[in-house]
Amino acid sequence: MLKKYARLHQRCQSVLDQLSVPHPFTIDALCQELSAQRRRPLHLHPLPQQVARNSICGMWLATETDDHIFFEQRTSRVHQEHILLHEIGHMLFDHCGTDLGRGEVSQALLPDLSPQLVQRLLGRASYTNRQEQEAEMLASLLRIRASPTAARTPHSVLGRLEAALGTRAADER
Secondary structure (H helix, E strand, O other): OHHHHHHHHHHHHHHHOOOOOOOOOOHHHHHHHHHHHHOOOEEEEEOOHHHHOOOOOEEEEEEOOOEEEEEOOOOOHHHHHHHHHHHHHHHHHOOOOOOOOHHHHHHHHOOOOOHHHEEEEEEOOOOOOHHHHHHHHHHHHHHHHHOHHHHHOOOOHHHHHHHHHOOOOHHHO
């Protein structure tokens, strides 16, 4: 079990290491960064009540040109942010969609969008499969990386070793 967790952590860390996390951190700043990195707009939407009633609290919908993340609005701000980070995890891993009644759900989310344009639709429901575990771990690691103290903490092995030995240059402290 420990090896499985370590491999999961390593996969998530390698994805996170490719991401520039804005400091100071905000969800909006992260979404702007992701949009620029992916060269496609990223839109955030509250989940319509008819979708939220189906035990779904977050969803990533990708079209050919845009990304859309839907989140439960009837929860705390901290929980909303975690839902958004979880869906961003799916996006960064480029996880494959699952069939959640694709036409019905996408029509409830974006009624003007043709179901044929939906490339990926991922809904957050359980954490038993690999994709959900990766998205959840990446969300947690992203939150840790975004913390104010993380801006001063080196992320590379060499940087952490230099910090531990006290050999980091003064301008890096």
